[in-house]
Amino acid sequence: MVSKKFFLTCGSGKDKDSLVSFGIALEDAGIEKFNIVPVPNIIPPKCKLINKEEGLKLLSPGQIIHCVLSENQSQEKELISAGIGIAFPEIKGKVGCIFEHTSIGKEESIVAKEVEKKARELLKKKFEVKTGKSLSIVKEAQETKNIWTTVVAVAVFI
Numbered sequence: 001m002v003s004k005k006f007f008l009t010c011g012s013g014k015d016k017d018s019l020v021s022f023g024i025a026l027e028d029a030g031i032e033k034f035n036i037v038p039v040p041n042i043i044p045p046k047c048k049l050i051n052k053e054e055g056l057k058l059l060s061p062g063q064i065i066h067c068v069l070s071e072n073q074s075q076e077k078e079l080i081s082a083g084i085g086i087a088f089p090e091i092k093g094k095v096g097c098i099f100e101h102t103s104i105g106k107e108e109s110i111v112a113k114e115v116e117k118k119a120r121e122l123l124k125k126k127f128e129v130k131t132g133k134s135l136s137i138v139k140e141a142q143e144t145k146n147i148w149t150t151v152v153a154v155a156v157f158i
Contacts (some may be wrong), residue, residue, distance in 0.1 A: 002044045003066065003157035007055030008084065010139035010153040018073055021148035025071075029152055033061040038069050039157070041122065043086070043096030047157070058158050068155040070100035075148050080104055082151040083138035085115030087123040090130040097123040098155050112136040 009031060013024025026032040030052060059065065070082040085099040099119040103111050115138070120131040139151040 003047050004044075005048050005050050005055065005058070005158040006043065007050050007052045007156050007158075008086075008137040008154070009052050009156065010082070010137050010151070012139055012141040012149065012151045014141075014144060014147050014149050016147060018075075018148040018150070021073065021150040022071070022152075025150040025152045029154055030056055031065070031067075031154060031156060034059060034063050034065045036069065037064055037066050039066045041068055041098040041100070043088070043098060045093050045095055047096070049086070055156060055158055066157045068098045068100055070102060070153040071150065072102035072104075073148060073150045074104070074143050075146060077143045077145045078104055079107070079140060079142050080149065080151055081106060081108060081111045081138055081140035082153045083108075083111045083115040083136055084153045084155055085112075085117070085119035085136045086134060086155070087116070087119035087131045088133045089123065090132040094129050095127055097126065100153070108138045108140045111140070112138045
């Protein structure tokens, strides 16, 4: 099984229960109806990035989906984030890389730059492939003391 398409999404959730907070974050990301199987950081050759709306139309409730998941949770009053950086190969037909990262206290724009840089470095080191385009998706949230806050950034493969 080799994925032909993937999309990016992110979400956040808050609740007194950590698991419910995670579920709300998945709902905010639009992927709460699926069975999520985390996978490593490889984008298959010729796998096309599509928009979230198009990707969700290709999925059915209860379906098993493979994804790269970045998740961060806290119950303290602090800024948290979860991000994913994507590095596409310069030459089409080669693999790409995804780098997932979580952070405490860093703003979204800083995390976005960090994950993109790390994805480009990973692609170069792991596969000796030059990077073409890179991008990122990051979700941040400010904590509320004694309430669980969860943020997720997800690359969903189809």
